[in-house]
C-alpha cells in the first residue's frame with residue numbers, strides 16, 4: 108500500500124468510525140448473532156492474493172459489525188464500562204502509525220518518558236502520595252499477577268534465584284475476600300501458590316471482607332506452620348462495588364509481614380473525585396495498587412495502571428537483563444521491560460496523554476459525577492418501587508437489584524424470574540445488563556458509566572425493566 112492509498116482509505120475509515128459512533132444508539136447493544144455465525148462468513152483458507160481495502164471495508168459492515176457488542180452504546184449497562192473515547196482512538200491510531208516499542212528507554216525515549224509522566228499525572232489525580240510509582244500494565248489481571256509474584260519473592264527472600272517455591276519449607280498463603288475478582292485466584296494459581304493456599308475470606312452484609320475473619324485466618328495459618336504472604340483488598344468489587352476495609356487489612360498485613368495489594372480496577376478511576384477517596388481509606392499502607400483507566404476514564408483497553416511502593420522489588424522480580432538488551436543509558440533511565448511480564452510494549456501512554464489533554468481532569472470529573480448522580484437517581488426509583496429490591500449499597504455507579512413481586516418467596520423460581528428479566532432486556536437490544544449471583548441470590552446488575560449514557564438512557568432502562576418484569580411474570 109502506498110502512503111497515498113493509506114491516506115485515502117484511512118480517511119474513509121475515520122469517517123466510518125465517526126458514522127458508527129454517531130449511529131451507535133440505533134444498533135442492538137448486545138450482538139444478536141449465534142455462535143459460529145461470524146466464523147462461517149470467513150473463508151476456510153487464507154487468501155492467496157491480496158484484495159483492495161475497499162472490499163475489506165465492505166466486509167467490515169457485512170461480517171464484523173453484526174458480531175460486535177457495543178461497549179460505547181448509551182444502553183451499555185453490563186460488566187463495567189470500557190470507554191474508548193475519540194481522543195483515545197486517535198492516539199491508538201497514531202501509536203500504531205509510529206509503531207514504536209517501549210521495552211527500553213533507548214528503543215523509544217518518548218514512549219518511556221511520556222509513560223513516566225502519565226503515571227505521575229495519574230498518581231496526582233487519584234491523590235496517592237509520592238511514595239508510589241506507576242507503570243502501565245495491559246490489564247488488572249496482569250498487575251495483580253505482578254503483585255503476587257513480588258509478594259512471593261519478598262516473603263522468600265527471592266526464592267526464584269534458588270529452588271523456587273518448591274524448595275520452601277513453609278507454605279505461603281494468599282488472602283482475599285470471597286467477592287474478589289476471579290483474576291485474584293487466577294494470579295494465585297499461576298504464581299504457584301496453589302488453590303489450597305488461597306483463602307477466601309467471608310464478607311459482611313455489604314459484601315465487604317470481614318477484617319476479624321481475616322485476622323483469625325492469618326493467625327490460624329501461622330499456628331499451623333504456614334506463612335501469610337499476600338493480602339488482596341478490593342476497593343469496588345466486580346459484583347457490587349463493595350469496599351473492603353483497606354486500613355484494617357493494612358494493619359494485619361503489616362503484622363504478619365504480608366504484601367498488601369489493592370485491586371481498585373474500577374473504583375480507582377473514581378479517586379479522581381476527592382469526595383470518593385474515603386472508599387480506599389488506608390491505601391497508603393499498601394504495597395501495590397491497580398486501577399484501570401481503560402474502564403471508566405476512557406483510554407480504551409489496554410491501559411491498567413499499577414502503582415508500587417518499592418520499585419526495586421518489582422525490578423528485581425521481573426528483570427532478566429541479557430547482554431543483547433543492555434544499553435549505555437541503563438543506569439540513568441527506566442527500562443519498562445523490567446517492570447512487568449512481557450518484553451515488548453506498545454506505546455500505550457499516548458492515549459492517556461491525548462485523553463487528558465483533550466478533556467482535562469475537570470472534564471473527566473464532570474462525567475464521572477454525572478454517572479454517580481444517574482446511579483443515585485436509579486437507586487431512588489428502586490427504593491421507592493414496591494416490588495423491586497436493592498441488594499447492595501450504591502457506592503459508585505453499579506446497582507444490584509431484583510424484582511420481588513408481592514407474595515413471592517425466596518428460591519429457585521424467584522431466581523429464574525430475575526434471570527429471565529435480564530435476558531429478555533438484553534434480547535430486546537436497547538440495553539445490556541449483567542445477571543449475577545450475590546450471596547446465593549440471583550440479581551440483575553446495572554453498571555452505569557458508558558461515556559454516552561445520559562439520564563434519559565437510565566430512565567428508559569428503568570421503564571424497560573418494569574415493562575419486562577410484568578411481561579415475563
Ligand code: PLP
Nearest residue numbers: 246247248288290344345370372
Ligand atoms: N478486578 C476487578 C475488581 C474487576 O472488576 C476486574 C474486571 O472487571 C478485574 C480485576 C480484571 O480487569 P482486567 O480485565 O483489566 O484484567
